[in-house]
Amino acid sequence: MVDPKRKLAENVRNVTDRIHRACAAAGRKETAVQLIAVTKYLGLDLLRILPDVGLGDLAESRAQELSRRAAAVNEFLSRRPRDPAQGGMPRPRWHMVGHLQRNKVKIVLPWVDVIHSVDSLRLAEEIDAVAAKLNRSIDILMQVNAGGEAQKHGVAVGAATHLAEHVATLPNIRLCGLMTMAPLTDDQSVVRDCFVRCHELFEEIRHEVGVGDQFKHLSMGMTADFETAIAQGATMVRIGRALYEGLTLPADAPAGTEVS
Numbered sequence: 001m002v003d004p005k006r007k008l009a010e011n012v013r014n015v016t017d018r019i020h021r022a023c024a025a026a027g028r029k030e031t032a033v034q035l036i037a038v039t040k041y042l043g044l045d046l047l048r049i050l051p052d053v054g055l056g057d058l059a060e061s062r063a064q065e066l067s068r069r070a071a072a073v074n075e076f077l078s079r080r081p082r083d084p085a086q087g088g089m090p091r092p093r094w095h096m097v098g099h100l101q102r103n104k105v106k107i108v109l110p111w112v113d114v115i116h117s118v119d120s121l122r123l124a125e126e127i128d129a130v131a132a133k134l135n136r137s138i139d140i141l142m143q144v145n146a147g148g149e150a151q152k153h154g155v156a157v158g159a160a161t162h163l164a165e166h167v168a169t170l171p172n173i174r175l176c177g178l179m180t181m182a183p184l185t186d187d188q189s190v191v192r193d194c195f196v197r198c199h200e201l202f203e204e205i206r207h208e209v210g211v212g213d214q215f216k217h218l219s220m221g222m223t224a225d226f227e228t229a230i231a232q233g234a235t236m237v238r239i240g241r242a243l244y245e246g247l248t249l250p251a252d253a254p255a256g257t258e259v260s
């Protein structure tokens, strides 16, 4: 039997090493890229270990799961001493990375720190309204369909600048950058083109729309393609499977991506 905590810690070290090597190869600082652990494959037992192996940024792709998991982790951590010297932990930051329906916004908003998947003005307006009721502001990224696939979520490349202009005016939203998912293919040139397009769009919006200094994030790259994404300027990589290699996961764990 592998000890899950040791195995997780080893996987985190391996993934972090790969991130650092990709940064070095691209001439970027190691601190330029943030690792976000996608938790959708895990049961609560493994989920609770994540903060202990240094994973402070956690993500989910479904609204209900995010709130359920964030509540469970907070409850678990709240039973520990506050003092870091005694094993106390700051509460993890939660990222919503999957498609978000407007009627689910109020479920996630009390728990989420960053929403990566904003792809319409109506969704942004709903987030803004719920945030106002909760008396908070919320960091969001705009999801762009940079691969141009028909079945993918995300705003079309040609409509993204216009959407950014509108989203940037909403008072309780901080537009912090863009997110994209590359097509599922082994052809790394298709993947690279998608990330290049997203980065170009990011620069265009940064220069042409009054988005402010907080517009600095590019969330791109998953287990299959995060090194390619880092080479193209990713500042956040959303990684699931590579972190859980060799661990026993619940049989009902979602196998694919884009679950909603």
Ligand SMILES: *Cc1c(COP(=O)(O)O)cnc(C)c1O
Pocket (backbone or CB within 6 Å): 038, 040, 061, 097, 098, 181, 222, 223, 224, 238, 239, 240, 241, 242, 256, 257, 258, 259
């Ligand atoms: C599942 C998922 C990921 C992580 O994918 P892995 O291949 O497990 O690394 C990243 N982003 C989104 C939106 C996902 O749904």
